[in-house]
Amino acid sequence: MESVEGKPRIAIIGGGLVGALAACYFGKRNYPVCIYEYRSDIRKEDSRGQSIDLALSRRGREALRGVGLEDAIINHHGIPMRGRMLHGRDGSLKEIIYDPVHKNCIYSVNRRHLNVVLLNAAEKYSTVDFRFNVKLIDANLEEGKMKFLNTKTQGIEEESADLIIGADGAYSTIRKIMLKRPLFNCSQTYIEHGYVELFVPSRLDGKFAMSGNHLHIWPRGEFMMIALPNDDGTFTGNIFAPFSTFEKIKTPQDLLNFYDYQFPDLISLIGEKKLIKDFFKREPKTLISVKCKPYHLGNKVLLVGDAAHAMVPFYAQGMNTGFEDILILDELMTEFNSDFSKVLSKFTERRSDDAHAICDLAMYNYLEMRDLVTRRSFLVRKNLDTFLNKFFPKSWIPLYATVHFSRMNFRQCISNKEWQDKTIQKCLCYFGLIVFTIISTLLFTKFA
Incomplete structure (x- = not known):
């Protein structure tokens, strides 16, 4: 130089x-x-x-x-x-x-x-x-x-x-x-989980076999599969799972049985031969x-x-x-x-x-993607965050938005989420107290 x-x-x-x-x-x-x-x-x-x-x-x-x-x-x-x-x-x-x-x-x-x-x-x-x-x-x-x-x-x-x-x-x-x-x-x-890379091919006409404008997730609690779209109409997918899960999949038939139960739609999208070939091509990565x-x-x-x-x-x-x-x-x-x-x-x-x-x-x-997204409480909170963000766009910004769509420092992203959690908890407590007071008053009036 x-x-x-x-x-x-x-x-x-x-x-x-x-x-x-x-x-x-x-x-x-x-x-x-x-x-x-x-x-x-x-x-x-x-x-x-x-x-x-x-x-x-x-x-x-x-x-x-x-x-x-x-x-x-x-x-x-x-x-x-x-x-x-x-x-x-x-x-x-x-x-x-x-x-x-x-x-x-x-x-x-x-x-x-x-x-x-x-x-x-x-x-x-x-x-x-x-x-x-x-x-x-x-x-x-x-x-x-x-x-x-x-x-x-x-x-x-x-x-x-x-x-x-x-x-x-x-x-x-x-x-x-x-x-x-x-x-x-x-x-x-x-972490005690690894991943294997798989591929979802495009349709015969070269178009996406699934929606091309989403990050696709197959959440299954302890593990999950994801797929991201590529500009050639294919998807790059990865299955993330505990190594103990991968160790149980030793043969092509083990793999097909596993996917037939956990991800049946992917077998038709990927094809049995390609799924077997790609899965066993490499050892799971750390x-x-x-x-x-x-x-x-x-x-x-x-x-x-x-x-x-x-x-x-x-x-x-x-x-x-x-x-x-x-x-x-x-x-x-x-x-x-x-x-x-x-x-x-x-x-x-x-x-x-x-x-x-x-x-x-x-x-x-990882916990959210493979498990929490399937829970009703997660969706309720997601809808509540969306509602509050719409009416208070500068003061109520969901965690995901602060991480991905702002340059707020990450510690502040966490602090912001903790403040939101406490605010919701307080509101629920106040709401519960009001409901309890109303019910108590009605009962007292009825039996007085």
């Missing part, structure tokens, strides 16, 4: 979604940037990579808007999902709209397509370079020195930078190196949640995205939160005139506890 007008050299470890977006923002500020990615260039080699389609909402959209990419994703690729479509065992359907009042929606986005768009955008900045097929194996973070293994030549290469951005995912090498330092706290939790603090080391290192706060995918905020990281970093660079000694520490201060909160919310939403 060559110096540009004396500006610090930036090394971004990880060329995934968050790393590529970070490169765009630093490139926009004319910083010399190099992305180091252990995989091959996905634009040249057709690699599936990580599964689970993405749901893009406001936090991610604003981050894309900052580098002029929102329109390319929203209007030329993303598929709007206006709500959840719940599938019962008997084939019944129930729609739950995300935002009946303001008509906001989230967008289904293909991970690979978005990564390609971001890499192409980063490449347009003359100060941004790429190094593919290089795996970080060690680093002296205080001095900004890094050691890479070239996975093609098996040679060792040494590089240096003034600022290292760790955007290398849930199993971050940068984070592992930071673990050796005192006062760095980190915890990781594997789901991990990571919390750590601080996110920075002096003015030399910063963790962002999954490297800082990996979360389970059930609130669809992993990508959006990672993108918002970069947006917040850019806002802090403006606020503190790109003084990294202040910017990085403020990033940790502003972001770490907030990211812990969304990790917890993501865990909670």
Whole structure:
């Protein structure tokens, strides 16, 4: 990396979604940037990579808007999902709209397509370079020195930078190196549930076999199946279940029996042969949640995205939160005139506890999606929130809307939900007291 007008050299470890977006923002500020990615260039080699389609909402959209990419994703690729479509065992359907009042929606986005768009955008900045097929194996973070293994030549290469951005995912090498330092706290939790990716093909005419404007959910209490629409008329689906459930499905007949009872409509949509082929193609994958603090080391290192706060995918905020990281970093660079000694520490201060909160919310939403959505109490509360939001749009905003359709910090989203719960409880108590008083008065009058 060559110096540009004396500006610090930036090394971004990880060329995934968050790393590529970070490169765009630093490139926009004319910083010399190099992305180091252990995989091959996905634009040249057709690699599936990580599964689970993405749901893009406001936090991610604003981050894309900052580098002029929102329109390319929203209007030329993303598929709007206006709500959840719940599938019962008997084939019944129930729609739950995300935002009946303001008509906001989230967008289904293909991970690979978005990564390609971001890499192409980063490449347009003359100060941004790429190094593919290089795996970080060690680093002296205080001095900004890094050691890479070239996975093609098996040679060792040494590089240096003034600022290292760790955007290398849930199993971050940068984070592992930071673990050796005192006062760095980190915890990781594997949930006892995994997932298998499946696909719902399009109809013979190329159209969607189900509604193309919903996130489809088959809630079954302890486990669930979801499916997100793709722009080619197919759906990318995932079954999330305890590993103990997967262990019971050992043969094709076990699988067909399981789906015939739990998801009978999907057998006809997917087809028995394709279902068997896709299900047994790979072992169930794990789901991990990571919390750590601080996110920075002096003015030399910063963790962002999954490297800082990996979360389970059930609130669809992993990508959006990672993108918002970069947006917040850019806002802090403006606020503190790109003084990294202040910017990085403020990033940790502003972001770490907030990211812990969304990790917890993501865990909670799994319970909601696989179980609570089928309960009458959930639907009653959903309708009540919609009614109050309609008449008090600025003061009563449902939890889902604050997370997906605002940039309210996640801790405040939780506090707002707790305040709403207490308010409803008080109102119910007052209502009960009034009813009790009326009944008592009538009885007293009758027998007096």
